[in-house]
Amino acid sequence: MAKKNSGPVLHISKRDNLPWYGAWAIRGTAILLALVVCAFVTTALTGENPLGVYKTMFQGAFGSKRKMWILGQNLAILLCVSLAVTPAFKMRFWNVGGEGQILIGGLATAACMILLGDKLPNWLLICVMTVSAMAAGAVWGGIPAICKAKWNTNETLFTLMMNYVATQLVAFFVIVWEVPKGAGKIGIINQSTQAGWLPQIGSYKYLLNILIVAVLVVVMYFYLARSKQGYEIAVVGESERTARYVGIPVGKVIVRTMMLSGAICGLAGLLLVGGTDHTITTTIAGGRGFTAVMVAWLAKFNPFGMVFTSFLLVFLGRGAAEISTIYGLNHSFGDILTGIILFFIIGSEFFISYRLDFLKNNGKEQA
Amino acid sequence: MEEKRAAVQMRDITKRFGSTLANDRVWLDIYKGEILALLGENGSGKTTLMNMLSGIYFPDDGKIFINGKEALIRSPRDAFSYGIGMIHQHFKLVDVLTAAENIVLGLKEPGRLDMNKVAQRVQEICDAYGFDVDPNQKIYNMSVSQKQTVEIVKVLYRGADILILDEPTAVLTPQETEKLFAVLRAMRDDGKAIVIITHKMHEVEELSDRVAILRHGQFVGDMETKKTSAQDMTNMMVGRPVTLNIERPEPVNPQPRIEVKNLTVRDAEGTLKLEDVTFTAKSGEILGIAGISGCGQKELLEAIAGLQKTESGSICYVKDDGTREELIGKDPTAIAAMGVSLSFVPEDRLGMGLVGSMDLTDNMMLRSFRKGRSWFTNRKEPKRLAENVVKELEVNTPGVSTPVRRLSGGNVQKVLVGREIAAAPTVLLTAYAVRGLDINSSYTIYDLINKQKKAGVAVVFVGEDLDVLLELCDRILVLCGGKVSGIVDGRSAQKPEVGMMMTRLGGKTNG
Structure with a gap:
């Protein structure tokens, strides 16, 4: 039974309180390490100079005024969806139906533009569009919530299924409203009258979207951290039994929160259809409903933190796209680099919460 | 040896x-x-x-x-x-x-x-x-x-x-x-x-x-x-001399406060949890509830607190002027809205009474955050309350912004009891208030409960340690398989007798 070898060499313990600069130092180191690993992978797989690749990535995101505006627009929409799913996630309601809620909001917007475009004054049309887009999203988010509150159905599956229903509905109406007949797509809605197009601030096409989302960040922060409803959401998320014990109506909070979540997704749909694209397709959400999940988690549900995490993801995405066009590489290569960087960033969270100590020999020679 | x-x-x-x-x-x-x-x-x-x-x-x-x-x-x-x-x-x-x-x-x-x-x-x-x-x-x-x-x-x-x-x-x-x-x-x-x-x-x-x-x-x-x-x-x-006697002051002007009549409760699976339970809890008195685990204590307290669906029977709250209010069918918010100040220290402290990841201030808010018309929460009052509880009950914590999960069991319980008592209740329900607590913390809790009793609160104390029940309570209701096995006087009852009543309906005697 005599085991002569030493004890464990690694000792993992929880950090008590790491100052904020310590946490950022760890994150920064993680990104540096990720870039080094990416450099090796790039050289090994493509033979390109990694510094050149990084430069291209940077240029893809910031290379020109137009590219910067597109970056801002993508950032705004992704951030909007991330802010939308956050209240639900804080409540531990796994809303992966952002995609469907955006689509249905976009569909409602398009319907108003097409059907009411020449019947209402423009300001009223935009009001109707906003209300109907948010209402549509709220209904789409509310249905799984009601079923969860009443029969405790699984919200992950339910919201996921609602995505497919929304996609099919959009596909159906695209055929109904297709222009010209047989084209299989709607094209730009109200191109001549611009009825229902959200107003443009000066000559900046995307500025309105960015401003709306910026306001939303602040509002959402105070809603979650300071409002009574935000407090209820946190209690329900942590423990439904505690919520019931203090008399918080759990079912009501679930439905209310999910309707809010859906409504903000619907707003994202409005910004996409009414603000920038002026058309609708089944792929208009572009997977943001899912990417938003990662944005929200990485930022630990802090709206201000989400500005950074969504920026990071949009930057990586734009950069990866640029690499594949400039170097003529397969698009997957950019995704590989994005994956490596995300792996390091997510992994660094472990080192922020825990400390590793390498133990000296635990064996014999200690006094 | x-x-x-x-x-x-x-x-x-x-x-x-x-x-x-x-x-x-x-x-x-x-x-x-x-x-x-x-x-x-x-x-x-x-x-x-x-x-x-x-x-x-x-x-x-x-x-x-x-x-x-x-x-x-x-x-x-x-x-x-x-x-x-x-x-x-x-x-x-x-x-x-x-x-x-x-x-x-x-x-x-x-x-x-x-x-x-x-x-x-x-x-x-x-x-x-x-x-x-x-x-x-x-x-x-x-x-x-x-x-x-x-x-x-x-x-x-x-x-x-x-x-x-x-x-x-x-x-x-x-x-x-x-x-x-x-x-x-x-x-x-x-x-x-x-x-x-x-x-x-x-x-x-x-x-x-x-x-x-x-x-x-x-x-x-x-x-x-x-x-x-x-x-x-x-x-x-x-590390210093402590007194080991549980105080038992005489009941102060006991008046009926909670009247439970023929209460029957089934759980979600349809199992009978309480059957035909009748008793009265009086103000200024500690009513102990004894029984082996799972014989209906939890359901009884939760039914009074408005958290448990009941099948039949009635739970009446008797106000000071003698008017009665039925509590059955009302949730905790409705009960509070009636002006009944009912505090409940549940068995599951972190899973029900408190939110583990929230700090002391936010936990103090749980009961009171709805007060006022503002859309936003007011954390000033709860913070003061948290500081008070920490000081008065000697809660060992780095500060009021520490998540309660980080505190040790005794301190968690002090935070919970402190909050429930701060609401100035007329009825205090406690379930296994000292479970897992060391002797020093336990005596702090007994002290707090006795203070409430002296202030005229009707205390219902569900306990597992018979010695403590016999030392602390004025009367003890013994449950056996969801039925009342008997109600005995805390001052005269003997441990073996109560033990028998816990396992066999009625025990040997009819207390």
Whole structure:
């Protein structure tokens, strides 16, 4: 039974309180390490100079005024969806139906533009569009919530299924409203009258979207951290039994929160259809409903933190796209680099919460 | 005693968690053929120390000798190879497997697994020590005490001769406790070394041969149980003299406050939990509720608090002017809206009474955050309340913005009781208010409850320790299988009598 070898060499313990600069130092180191690993992978797989690749990535995101505006627009929409799913996630309601809620909001917007475009004054049309887009999203988010509150159905599956229903509905109406007949797509809605197009601030096409989302960040922060409803959401998320014990109506909070979540997704749909694209397709959400999940988690549900995490993801995405066009590489290569960087960033969270100590020999020679 | 052989010698054992020193150069000897009671307040490092012996933690510093030879225990498997087995407070069994399957789980024995042979060996162990276990019974069909027995057989099956039990009696009835003690004595006489961690002084005196005491992670001393007293041991644990008498002031002008009539409750599965329960709780009085675990105490309190659906019967709140209000069919918000100030300290502190990840201030807000018309929460009042509770109840916390999950059990309970009492209740319901608390914290809680009683509050105290119930309560309602077995006077009732009533309807007498 005599085991002569030493004890464990690694000792993992929880950090008590790491100052904020310590946490950022760890994150920064993680990104540096990720870039080094990416450099090796790039050289090994493509033979390109990694510094050149990084430069291209940077240029893809910031290379020109137009590219910067597109970056801002993508950032705004992704951030909007991330802010939308956050209240639900804080409540531990796994809303992966952002995609469907955006689509249905976009569909409602398009319907108003097409059907009411020449019947209402423009300001009223935009009001109707906003209300109907948010209402549509709220209904789409509310249905799984009601079923969860009443029969405790699984919200992950339910919201996921609602995505497919929304996609099919959009596909159906695209055929109904297709222009010209047989084209299989709607094209730009109200191109001549611009009825229902959200107003443009000066000559900046995307500025309105960015401003709306910026306001939303602040509002959402105070809603979650300071409002009574935000407090209820946190209690329900942590423990439904505690919520019931203090008399918080759990079912009501679930439905209310999910309707809010859906409504903000619907707003994202409005910004996409009414603000920038002026058309609708089944792929208009572009997977943001899912990417938003990662944005929200990485930022630990802090709206201000989400500005950074969504920026990071949009930057990586734009950069990866640029690499594949400039170097003529397969698009997957950019995704590989994005994956490596995300792996390091997510992994660094472990080192922020825990400390590793390498133990000296635990064996014999200690006094 | 004649010459003793040390089975385990722990020397200079040190363990840190972050910045807290859980064990500080602890020396401890455990002898064969002896039952050692390990005592200490909450957070004094008892469980940590034993976890290092059973391979769950690895010490930062220090050495462990087993039978005189230095041992390195890096995992529970290592611990078993040294013959050390620990029975944890929370059982670690797979519900859908049988007793025998659970017992061999994780064992690597050469050759094919022969369940018949396993069952046979399990039976042999049971016969040797007088256990009552059916090897082929599924765990989910077992009572708490049977599950515990399976845990004990599991470590014996693995050849353990050093057994550690962490608060083994917390979940047992007095009769089951007696049975367990008989088994432990039989094992001691068989030459095994036994360590038990407990907070109940009379158990220490009844069972153990020797006590060892830890305070703030340090070893304070050990002595023979016969040569010491509960008073001395408590003083050593706390580090200063403490009084060990539970006060029982005379009831103050008792008037009916809560009248429960013919209450029947079924749970979600349709099982009868309470049947035809009738009693009255009076103001200025402590009504104790005794019963083995799961005989309806939880449902009773939750029904009064408006958290449990009832089938039939009535629960009336009697106001000072004699008017009555029916509580059934109202949720906690509706009850509060009626102007009934009802406080409830539930059994599950972190899962129901508090939110573990929130700090003290936010937890103080749980009951009161709806007040006022503003859309936003006001954290000033709750913060002041939190600071008050910390000061008055001597809560040991770095500050009011620490998540309550980080506090030790006793401090968590103080926060919860503090909040519930701050609401100036007229009715105070408490479920296992001192479960898992050390003796010092327990007395703080008894004190708080007595203060409420003196202020004219109707207190309903669900307890598991009969000695405490008999010392603290004015009247005791005994439940047995969801029915009222009797209501006895706390001052005159005897422990055996109440124990009988807990297991048999009506017991011997009709109190």
